[in-house]
Amino acid sequence: MAGVTSSRVVIALGGNAMTGPDGSATPGAQRDAIAVASGHIADVVASGVDVVLTHGNGPQVGNLLVKNEMAAHVVPPVPLDWNVAQTQATIAFTLADELDAALELRGLPQRTAGLVTRTLVDADDPGFREPSKPVGRFVPEQEAERFIAHGQIWEDRGEKGWRRAVASPEPLSVVDSPAIHALVDAGFVVVCAGGGGIPVVDDGQDGHALRGVEAVIDKDLTAAILAREVNADTLVIATDVPNVMIDFGTPAARPLGRVTVAELREHAAAGQFARGSMGPKVDAALRFVEGGGSRAVITSLEHIADAVAGDDAGTVLTV
Numbered sequence: 001m002a003g004v005t006s007s008r009v010v011i012a013l014g015g016n017a018m019t020g021p022d023g024s025a026t027p028g029a030q031r032d033a034i035a036v037a038s039g040h041i042a043d044v045v046a047s048g049v050d051v052v053l054t055h056g057n058g059p060q061v062g063n064l065l066v067k068n069e070m071a072a073h074v075v076p077p078v079p080l081d082w083n084v085a086q087t088q089a090t091i092a093f094t095l096a097d098e099l100d101a102a103l104e105l106r107g108l109p110q111r112t113a114g115l116v117t118r119t120l121v122d123a124d125d126p127g128f129r130e131p132s133k134p135v136g137r138f139v140p141e142q143e144a145e146r147f148i149a150h151g152q153i154w155e156d157r158g159e160k161g162w163r164r165a166v167a168s169p170e171p172l173s174v175v176d177s178p179a180i181h182a183l184v185d186a187g188f189v190v191v192c193a194g195g196g197g198i199p200v201v202d203d204g205q206d207g208h209a210l211r212g213v214e215a216v217i218d219k220d221l222t223a224a225i226l227a228r229e230v231n232a233d234t235l236v237i238a239t240d241v242p243n244v245m246i247d248f249g250t251p252a253a254r255p256l257g258r259v260t261v262a263e264l265r266e267h268a269a270a271g272q273f274a275r276g277s278m279g280p281k282v283d284a285a286l287r288f289v290e291g292g293g294s295r296a297v298i299t300s301l302e303h304i305a306d307a308v309a310g311d312d313a314g315t316v317l318t319v
Contacts, residue, residue: 008049009051009052009234010226014239015056017034017036017055018055036301037095038102042106043106044304045103045189046106047309050184051190052230053095054226055195055219058134063137064083064086080215081213081215082212087194088114092194111187113191115179117175117194118175118199119171119174119193119222120172120202121215128167131165131168133165141156170217171222173225174192174197174222193226196221218280221283221284233293234293234294234295234307235297236304237297242300243298244281255315261286261290264317267282285297295319298315
């Protein structure tokens with residue numbers, strides 16, 4: 001690989017890093033997938049950079065929501081912010097176990113710490129009025145209609161089926177950034193801000209009283225903020241494809257390699273990137289670089305070590 005160009009990197013893991021090849025979210029499938037991801041992450045740590053990890057949690061939150069519905073007559077359902085907290089903790093400890101093993105296998109001294117993390121949002125964010133964030137499993141139309149009858153919002157996602165949409169306010173800041181800083185400076189690989197962070201608002205009462213709210217936050221948008229707040233020079237968004245594609249699904253489809261902010265903005269304005277998939281990843285990359293970050297890369301999990309090392313892996317956005 002080329003010489004390392006990063007000193008601190010934030011890696012945002014996509015949902016494919018947490019589930020089986022068929023999308024299975026059983027505990028065994030999740031652990032197996034996380035073990036594979038941990039090998040690639042350990043290779044990044046071995047290159048000598050500080051690593052901060054964040055991750056998605058859509059399937060896991062979706063499973064908890066189903067449990068909420070099925071067990072509501074036995075135990076009280078819990079709100080979305082509680083669901084995010086629970087999945088953060090579960091994924092973080094699993095990542096810590098698997099990544100510690102991968103680091104030890106490579107003879108590396110670093111170890112992993114997981115941090116349950118809050119993200120500040122605005123109580124008046126329009127995202128609360130227009131639910132748009134997909135969570136959970138895909139279901140047939142007939143099953144979605146049953147949930148819609150109970151007041152939920154579901155969207156037709158094409159061949160895969162229907163998926164629930166929930167409120168997704170814009171992240172403003174990662175509340176626990178100082179703790180993340182301290183852990184990274186102490187030599188830990190930090191797993192934090194899972195699922196975009198637990199959404200909290202500032203009530204402005206009793207000093208700075210924070211409270212959780214019924215929403216989820218896009219993890220890639222939070223990753224862009226997190227990367228700036230922990231002084232990372234590189235943001236890597238790991239997904240299930242090696243490059244961002246334009247004209248996807250057509251004979252003219254082609255991958256993007258190195259690209260400027262202006263070029264990527266132009267493609268986005270032309271509607272090249274789907275709102276529920278590549279759109280937030282492109283938006284996060286743009287926000288990070290436009291906000292002062294040196295470099296953002298969108299690529300597959302298998303190429304993240306090359307991306308961090310400065311090789312032309314994936315779609316690379318620089319100043």
